[in-house]
Amino acid sequence: xxxxxxxxxxxxxxxxxxxxxxxxxxxxxxxxxxxxxxxxxxxxxxxxxxxxxxxxxxxxxxxxxxxxxxxxxxxxxxxxxxxxxxxxxxxxxxxxxxxxxxxxxxxxxxxxxxxxxxxxxxxxxxxxxxxxxxxxxxxxxxxxxxxxxxxxxxxxxxxxxxxxxxxxxxxxxxxxxxxxxxxxxxxxxxxxxxxxxxxxxxxxxxxxxxxxxxxxxxxxxxxxxxxxxxxxxxxxxxxxxxxxxxxxxxxxxxxxxxxxxxxxxxxxxxxxxxxxxxxxxxxxxxxxxxxxxxxxxxxxxxxxxxxxxxxxxxxxxxxxxxxxxxxxxxxxxxxxxxxxxxxxxxxxxxxxxxxxxxxxxxxxxxxxxx
Amino acid sequence: xxxxxxxxxxxxxxxxxxxxxxxxxxxxxxxxxxxxxxxxxxxxxxxxxxxxxxxxxxxxxxxxxxxxxxxxxxxxxxxxxxxxxxxxxxxxxxxxxxxxxxxxxxxxxxxxxxxxxxxxxxxxxxxxxxxxxxxxxxxxxxxxxxxxxxxxxxxxxxxxxxxxxxxxxxxxxxxxxxxxxxxxxxxxxxxxxxxxxxxxxxxxxxxxxxxxxxxxxxxxxxxxxxxxxxxxxxxxxxxxxxxxxxxxxxxxxxxxxxxxxxxxxxxxxxxxxxxxxxxxxxxxxxxxxxxxxxxxxxxxxxxxxxxxxxxxxxxxxxxxxxxxxxxxxxxxxxxxxxxxxxxxxxxxxxxxxxxxxxxxxxxxxxxxxx
Numbered sequence: 001x002x003x004x005x006x007x008x009x010x011x012x013x014x015x016x017x018x019x020x021x022x023x024x025x026x027x028x029x030x031x032x033x034x035x036x037x038x039x040x041x042x043x044x045x046x047x048x049x050x051x052x053x054x055x056x057x058x059x060x061x062x063x064x065x066x067x068x069x070x071x072x073x074x075x076x077x078x079x080x081x082x083x084x085x086x087x088x089x090x091x092x093x094x095x096x097x098x099x100x101x102x103x104x105x106x107x108x109x110x111x112x113x114x115x116x117x118x119x120x121x122x123x124x125x126x127x128x129x130x131x132x133x134x135x136x137x138x139x140x141x142x143x144x145x146x147x148x149x150x151x152x153x154x155x156x157x158x159x160x161x162x163x164x165x166x167x168x169x170x171x172x173x174x175x176x177x178x179x180x181x182x183x184x185x186x187x188x189x190x191x192x193x194x195x196x197x198x199x200x201x202x203x204x205x206x207x208x209x210x211x212x213x214x215x216x217x218x219x220x221x222x223x224x225x226x227x228x229x230x231x232x233x234x235x236x237x238x239x240x241x242x243x244x245x246x247x248x249x250x251x252x253x254x255x256x257x258x259x260x261x262x263x264x265x266x267x268x269x270x271x272x273x274x275x276x277x278x279x280x281x282x283x284x285x286x287x288x289x290x291x292x293x294x295x296x297x298x299x300x301x302x303x304x305x306x307x308x309x310x311x312x313x314x315x316x317x318x319x320x321x322x323x324x325x326x327x328x329x330x331x332x333x334x335x336x337x338x339x340x341x342x343x344x345x346x347x348x349x350x351x352x353x354x355x356x357x358x359x360x361x362x363x364x365x366x367x368x369x370x
Numbered sequence: 371x372x373x374x375x376x377x378x379x380x381x382x383x384x385x386x387x388x389x390x391x392x393x394x395x396x397x398x399x400x401x402x403x404x405x406x407x408x409x410x411x412x413x414x415x416x417x418x419x420x421x422x423x424x425x426x427x428x429x430x431x432x433x434x435x436x437x438x439x440x441x442x443x444x445x446x447x448x449x450x451x452x453x454x455x456x457x458x459x460x461x462x463x464x465x466x467x468x469x470x471x472x473x474x475x476x477x478x479x480x481x482x483x484x485x486x487x488x489x490x491x492x493x494x495x496x497x498x499x500x501x502x503x504x505x506x507x508x509x510x511x512x513x514x515x516x517x518x519x520x521x522x523x524x525x526x527x528x529x530x531x532x533x534x535x536x537x538x539x540x541x542x543x544x545x546x547x548x549x550x551x552x553x554x555x556x557x558x559x560x561x562x563x564x565x566x567x568x569x570x571x572x573x574x575x576x577x578x579x580x581x582x583x584x585x586x587x588x589x590x591x592x593x594x595x596x597x598x599x600x601x602x603x604x605x606x607x608x609x610x611x612x613x614x615x616x617x618x619x620x621x622x623x624x625x626x627x628x629x630x631x632x633x634x635x636x637x638x639x640x641x642x643x644x645x646x647x648x649x650x651x652x653x654x655x656x657x658x659x660x661x662x663x664x665x666x667x668x669x670x671x672x673x674x675x676x677x678x679x680x681x682x683x684x685x686x687x688x689x690x691x692x693x694x695x696x697x698x699x700x701x702x703x704x705x706x707x708x709x710x711x712x713x714x715x716x717x718x719x720x721x722x723x724x725x726x727x728x729x730x731x732x733x734x735x736x737x738x739x740x
Contacts, residue, residue: 039491059476063431101478106429108471108478115485115492121409122485138529143520145534148565150513159508164515171541172626195518256542 028052028087035113035126037096042112051091051128057084057110059103066102067110093321094130095354096197098123116197119188125197130354135361136199141209142168146201151252155243162221162249163191164257165201167208170217177258179216179265179368181291182245184223184274187233191222197353203361213365216267219253221245223270223277233273238280246285264312267291267367271356279304286310291367295359296322296351299330302337312370315363317344319355340370398422398457405483407466407497412482421461421498427454427480429473436472437480463691464500465724466567468493486567489558495567500724505731506569511579512538516571521622525613532591532619533561534627535571537578540587547628549586549635549738552615552659554593554644556667557603561592567723573731583735586637589623591615593640593647603643608650616655633680637661637737641726649674656680661737665729666692666721669700672707682740684711687729689719710740 032046032054044056055067065084069092098118101108109115115122144167150159167178183200185193194200200218207213225241254261268289270278275297282292283304292300293315300314314334316327324345334341344362346355402416402424414426425437435454439462468488471478479485485492514537520529537548553570555563564570570588577583595611624631638659640648645667652662653674662670663685670684684704686697694715704711714732716725 041490057476059474059478061433061474062476063433063474103473103476103478104429104431104433106427106432106473107481108429108473109481111477111479111491120411121481138520140522140529143529146518148516148518148571150508152510159510159513171544174541174544201518 036129037114037116037125037127038112039114044112045110045126047126047128051094052088053092053126053128054087055085055110056112057101057103058082059084063104064102067099068102068107069097069099092126092128093349093352093354094128095349095352095357097126097128097352099126100124114196117188117190117192118197121188132358135206136203136357137206138202139206139209141205143205144168144170144201144208146195149252149256151249153244153248155240155248156225160221160244160249161191162219163195164220164253165195165204165218166257167215167217168205171258174258177260179214179267180253180257180259181216181218181267181269181367182250182289183218183220184268184270184277185220186270186272186274186297187224190224191220194218194220198357198360200357200360203357204364207361207364214368216368217253217257217259219249221249223274236276238277238284241277242281242284245281246288250288263287263290263310265290265368267293267313269293269295269315269360269363270297271295271359272297272351291315293317293359293363295356295363299326300334301330302334302339305339308338311339313366314339314341315344315359315366316341317346317355317359317362319346319349319351321348321350322355342366405496406499407484407486407495408482409484414482415480415496417496417498421464422458423462423496423498424457425455425480426482427471427473428452429454433474434472437469438472438477439467439469462496462498463719463722463724464498465719465722465727467496467498467722469496470494484566487558487560487562488556488567491558502728505576506573506727507576508572509576509579511575513575514538514540514571514578516565519622519626521619523614523618525610525618526595530591530614530619531561532589533565534590534623535565535574535588536627537585537587538575541628544628547630549584549637550623550627550629551586551588551637551639551661551737552620553588553590554638554640554647555590556640556642556644557594560594561590564588564590568727568730570727570730573727574734577731577734584738586738587623587627587629589619591619593644606646608647608654611647612651612654615651616658620658633657633660634682635660635738637663637683639663639665639685639730639733640667641665641729642667642721661685663687663729663733665726665733669696670704671700672704672709675709678708681709683736684709685714685729685733685736686711687714687716687725687732689716689721689725691718691720692725712736 029048029050032048034043035045035047046054057065100123101110110124113124116125144165147164149162153160183194208215223241225244266289268278268282275294282289290312296318299316316331318327327343331341331343346358349355399418402418404413405415405417416424427435470493471480480494483494486495514535517534519532523530553564578585593611595614636659638648638652645664652659660682666688686701688697697713701711701713716728719725
């Protein structure tokens, strides 16, 4: 993510134009509106049509209030009056961003926003409207359901949670069977991420309504099985999660949902760390999945895959602000070796959820179509 | 809720017995454990075997950190060192409690806990283990699903969200049809409350596994349709919500789930404000429901109900710390008038979720059994 130094502004008690402390500032349009991810009735944070974000925090006795946007420790300072107010110095990237506050040295969430699980904690979130946001908008079309299931896991000695997207009309005709995509979140996130941050259910609803894809089921579960407490990647071992996914969750899904329960109709995809998991599990278990997708989650080299006949599609993607050349080169090499490989680069986005919403939108029509 | 003045204690850098500032303090067992509602990996807040709660907040530069437990504005003061630590002066009631922090005059959540929608905002929550917690525990039994649905609502010109509990094995046999309970949250809560705070899905799973109830579907949606921004009750008008529930949601559920779609197999229940809604809608629409339940949500008088033959059960409940006599007297009057009425009083609980978990546990076996 880019750095967004804050413009320090005085808190205003009357409405009117803000008085910026920096004279050389580009004009900021005063058309700020509440972020779409705010809690009901909360006016702040706000976003304007240029993509600037404005924050307003009530903490009259505080010594310092900062807004932390992004992993790089970007700290935004705010002015103090009865409330703390500040605006980013420049437009933010389109799409979803995690953030939190630092108040007098402690980490808290902005009480204005809904919470999203990232960085192994529930964080604040803000949405900068994207020019192409229509594909994940809530529309007046038939909607699929997102089901919370609790499935038995002997290996971890508990009932584990997953979310299952079922397409509109699922279940009305029991003889109608669906392919299944197993879709993983990134490091520090959990099984809520693809619905809450990714709007994957709305993307599916819209694609199905437009007749652009073959409807399928999506299964999302927690992928950090072996280190639930700290979420560390240093000693990450794929085996515990692989056991949960392949030996416990897949059989449960095939026993309890109307699935096409064979390799030809089973895909695995993941973002970031979920891509690492996808790569390891698809290679460890070449008989289970036939569609592979890594979203900002690394690449496959032709040499990784022993039997080409197992693989119907390899999809690799990332944001243009990540390492697009690596993705493009990997896909070229896979194609040269005879694989059906597709690359996608999300323009003007980094390692964030708009990259993954767009990647999913590109991936979905390709799944189960070969 | 009772008042819980805080014991001010010094933050300790080494483990050891705490030094209380009040000499006449009853001995507090030092067997504190993280609350079951904490975020993954978070050690605080903690609860001991006596029901004391201990809070620990990192905010090194703050001037004051308080814990607000309950609607009465109970403020717990904390000592300051590198962290802020404090313990309630007495045991808290068993069960779930909403709370939040006041840091230097601003309202924030405790970063240690999961968030729960109450008081029209996402709040912190703490769980004091109840002696009878087994009935809502996550057990190794078959689990039903909680499905998020988005249903079309012409009256509010949007797709609205509801959660639908379906019993274990639901849908495997399409000819198996289920009765339906419409279950409402309280003021300032939303459609997530009965699952997140109430564990209603786990109560159902356990009751079904023990063969104690006739399995049914539960539908939970947002009940403050007419005042989404401020959630005020002053000018509450039941009509907008009644339209959503009766004219839009019920037809959608009957069209999309395997329901017994008649009055004999339809119940409505609500807690607190949801009880008020239940009373108004069941009386306005006497042809729709046949089982009525108000949980800490008022009473029916015999005169309220014009045609006794529409009503198979009236269930009224509250906590012993509310107004149990009002519930008992109302049920006696209903019985005298020939109604099948049942009262339930939850011992040692107030207007909080343990009252409603227990009330639901008592109600469920009675539903659809007359």
